[in-house]
Amino acid sequence: MAGHSHWAGIKHKKGKADKQRSKIFSKLSKEITVAAKLGDKDPAMNPRLRSAIQAARSANMPKDNIERAIDKSSVNTGSNFENLRYEGFGPEKIAVIVETLTDNKNRTASNIRTIFQKAGGSLGTQGSASHNFNQMGVIKVNKEEITEEEMLELVIEAGADECISKNNIYEIQCSVNEIYSIKKKLEKRISNFISTKIEWIPLNNVKVSDDQHEKLIEFFETLEDDDDVQNIFFNAELRVN
Secondary structure, three states: OOOOOEOHHHHOOOOHHHHOHHHHHHHHHHHHHHHHHHOOOOHHHOHHHHHHHHHHHHOOOOHHHHHHHHHHHHHOOOOOOEEEEEEEEOHHHOEEEEEEEEOOHHHHHHHHHHHHHHOOOEEEOOOOOHHHEEEEEEEEEEHHHOOHHHHHHHHHHHOOOEEEEEOOEEEEEEOHHHHHHHHHHHOOOOOOOOEEEEEEEEOOOEEOOHHHHHHHHHHHHHHHHOOOEEEEEEOEEOOOO
């Protein structure tokens, strides 16, 4: 998966999505609950909630699960989740950014640090790894939704920076501050979105030696298995065997 910064792009190709469906649903549910708690319960009035629901639908999460996650935002008033970012270096000195959603930052920090150390990496301070990336708004759309010509025309009208064609998806990139306003313009012609996220795009990708490749894959899988981890970004070129 050369040139892509997001672990989600690889885990699906390695067949992890089906095996870890309940874990994926759990993480999507948490994002829906937090988005509903922080804003309006009506997706039409809450861009973050609307995007979280669209991502859940794209992952084939049942409608009942989505509704329960929204309802939970009213009931679960005792838990305060925080978005926390961790930066560090994994095997082969690969720059890694881990985004978490947690109700216990001491537990999360301890877990993330242990995973890095066991893999031969190290957790750093904020800014230690992120200077290797550009933070961008990234909107992903299945190519079945719209033709390439129409997509390019729509992206220009919406004012996005770039539209990249990758396999069966369009990846629209824009500034972080404009992601939801551009998404709203795209919604006039597109009803289904794979995801709408703020991602860390690597400035340069690092090639990984054959003997370290599997070790790096295992490192990312261990990170993803942590319930608090929502997103993983890195600057390595990984292959899907």
